[in-house]
Amino acid sequence: MGYSLWNDRIVADNEVVIDKEDRGYQFGDGIYEVVKVYNGQLFTAEEHVDRFYSSAEKIRLTIPYTKDKLHQLLHQLVEANEINTGHIYFQITRGATPRNHIFPGDDVLPVLTGNAKENPRPVANFENGVKATFVEDVRWLRCDIKSLNLLGAVLAKQEAHEKGCYEAILHRGDIITEGSSSNIYGVKDGVLYTHPANNLILNGITRQVILKCAAEIGMPVKEEAMTKEQLLAMDEIIVSSTTSEITPIIDVDGQAINGGQVGEWTRKLQAQFETKIPAPINA
16 A cells, blocks of 8 residues: 555545545646656755745645645655655645635635655657657646646647657647647757747746756757747757656657657757766665
């Protein structure tokens, strides 16, 4: 039996009870985060928690715990489940109350839950690359909020899956935004291109790490929107997320990228990212 986060406690999985009128269940009225665990240690936890509070503020949800308390609970969740390499998922909703679109009063407390999962890094994807497909971006216009409302992303990811692809590259008209569960980058003549961090994309934590890695290896970065045609003309294409890390795309809708091979700049970024991963505590 595993252990879960439930409000301000770590409890056995079967102790968690979610009310049928929880606003997360009925409206998707909440936010979430996913944090990677390497060698038993949370990776970029501070950045994830900061974004969690930022998303909460944007939807006018008050988290009833300090950041320090949340950090403590997340570490306890990893330790209780003895996670070595994996991730933790946590979310907060506006609480349980009879269904009404209007926010409940202050007497209704938000509901915080979380779980931990052991899973290996997808090394084969890093080494060999993956396929992707273009899908129209029909999501709402506040993609900077890590909301529980993911139906648009789910439909895009399913379309990609049915085409035998790893990811859907989303576009509004002709402009590339991001992936269904990732950020998108192109590399041209040694320059890294990616959509600016505005309301049309989520400013991924891994994205932020990658931009730092690029600076450290002397790789120029241009945060500007790309068209579909410009993306396909790139020397290399990358997707990134907490669980995908830096994954090369070698095919988009049947068009080979870099001859279907992982590019040298992708390899350099991957190598620099590796230097960020925490070593085993007892190493």
